[in-house]
Amino acid sequence: MGGAAACRPFAVPLNLRSCNRRSMTKITSPDGTPLSRLCFGAMQFGGKADDDDSLAMYEACRDAGLNFFDTAHVYTDGASETMLGRFAATERDRLVIATKVSFPGGSGRASILSSVEESRGRLGLDVIDVLYLHRWDAETPLEETFETLAGLQRDGTVRHLAVSNFAAWQVMKAQGVAATFDTRIDMIQPMYNLVKRQAEVEILPMARDQGIAVVPYSPLGGGLLTGKYRDGTEGRLTSDARYAKRYGLDWMHRCAADLAVLAEEAGTAPATLAVAWVLRNPDIAAPIVSARNAEQLAPSLAALSFDLDDALHARITALSQTPPPATDRLEEA
Template sequence: MKPTSLTSPSGTPASTFSFGTMQFGGKADAAESQKLYDASRAASINFFDTAYVYTEGRAEQLLGKFAASERDDLVIATKCASVGGAGSANIRAQLDESRKRLNMDTVDVFYLHQWDGDTPLEETFETLAELRAAGLFRYIGVSNFSAWQTMKATCIAQKLGIKIDILQPMYNLVKRQVEVEILPMALSESFNVAPYSPLGGGLLTGKYAGGGAGRILDDKMYNKRYGVEWMHDTATSLSALAAEVGVSAITLAVSWVARHKGITHPIISARSEAQLRPSLAALDYTMPDDVYNRITALSRQPAPATDRLEEA
């Protein structure tokens, strides 16, 4: 069975690649954000990712403005419950606010941004079922859920006659945990998968080895997430391989993520149109098998989900 084919309200299929707007109204001002949107559209991307919590609402507002004249041909994803929990009142309030900022009656994909262990899943999914039935969104997504959390939520959703359509986990060459449980589950259970941070927040561009600036130095959380020596070694090795094969390390890193058979809609992003170009080049790059295997070997493979593999 294949995952649900995501479409826009007019029936246009969601593009394979998606563009993430986390920098809109932040590191990318309104003018640069418009350029990023236009460059994505010129590359035939019609799937845009945003969230209630991005740049205090400016990302949703800017996306809504850029999308207005062609809204029905786009697939618009937003997320709730990164703050305030996944209780009914918070989900309803955040969806209302997101729809106002986006200036859209309906959003296409509505994600729970993270797992909330303090709210009964029944409450969360009953709320999603009601909001979906009321036409306020079309597809359900979950982000940053583990496999067991996704399957537990799936059981509850099934009882309510709804289902999870898409997952949004982190995935890149130095963050490969999803290979163990999430991607096999997605293939088995036919979930779409839109992974985020294909460049490891910028690490895999190779710029930090050359003294470059960016999020991993400026932002404490990203510094903690990627401030690990072997990850920086992997980035350096990827740059060397890129020089050898004559393709940007950025194009390789994005293509490597997109190449996994469990991945359906990788999310690319940047803070400027110039930065975005080598990520967009991945849309037209076909990675040879030997390059894929060599890149895979540059980083640590996560431990398998079960022990006792010596008999396999």
């Protein structure tokens, strides 16, 4: 379905017209455990991380107190969901497991239902804790999407609804439609890190106002902020054209080099500072960390115990470009 129907306006529900800020929905594991301050992204499970490395990362996360794990229908052709489900099977009720609808199929009813059923089977779950729309689908009416999602909530298949890679206006448009089906978006997943701060302009203020938990991905900037590219090490920025373009600006690489200098002064790894900087933002619920093996993951997990004081936080922030406010009135910033 698409065309003009996808663009038709909708009436804003009365409860979204209020200027009063919403309190954030409390998202916990089935046994009531609050979300951990970091989330682990299982994108590499079954891809660059083999079974042994994947299990070692899962165990390292659990040892560090993480109970929040993120995957998606499209990751590693389903291996990510399958492996995560196997690792989590013996302690499922203590965990919060999030997955995403298959975005190649769009956000229509048939695609959502088939994707969710396949994901449940792979994960070995009766109930998905958090279900994301992976991307904005301009071709499908939001009414169809959220009627379907609301039905999955009513029958107990999904606990919380979420969106990934949405602009702030798209979240609010979707939130308005969701309200007509007596549901809401509880979590969003934007890109956010020291060299990608666009979320500060509208996404973070919008989430604060609406009581939506922000779970950003890529706190290490595709590996740029680990400092590994200074010595010619290869990675996504050298092998993936999308990442090369996303993080290809000279000032971003200067920022990464300067962050490495600060990390050396602080006696820690650049990755630890990069994740700690995101963690310190009060609008962030849980940054998503990931890696190919437990050794590579360790500096990100170390951010949980790193004491990032005001002075060092200010020095790190000054390394990157603060985006102007949405109105572009710099005198009001």
